[in-house]
Amino acid sequence: MTGGSAVTASNRPAAKKRRSVWSLFGQIVGTTVKILIIPVLCVVALVVGLAIGYVVLGDGELADVFDMNTWKHMYDLVFTDGN
Numbered sequence: 001m002t003g004g005s006a007v008t009a010s011n012r013p014a015a016k017k018r019r020s021v022w023s024l025f026g027q028i029v030g031t032t033v034k035i036l037i038i039p040v041l042c043v044v045a046l047v048v049g050l051a052i053g054y055v056v057l058g059d060g061e062l063a064d065v066f067d068m069n070t071w072k073h074m075y076d077l078v079f080t081d082g083n
Contacts, residue, residue, distance in 0.1 A: 047065075054060045054070075064070045 051062060051065045054065045055062050060070075
């Protein structure tokens with residue numbers, strides 16, 4: 001290797017990229033959406049599954065799916081002692 005130019009590291013600091021406020025805001029919103037999308041989809045799937053199961057399979061009313069007394073009654077049916 002004679003006469004060739006060698007690649008050397010520069011002693012200069014790397015230029016810092018300056019982000020705008022909107023770019024930072026967009027990144028925060030994007031990250032928040034990515035974090036929350038799975039739990040939100042799980043809750044939606046749970047509600048849809050409860051509604052389909054109760055209305056279609058159980059021949060109940062859709063309004064009863066969101067009534068807490070309905071689910072308390074089902075809990076009591078499953079977990080009460082039969083003595």
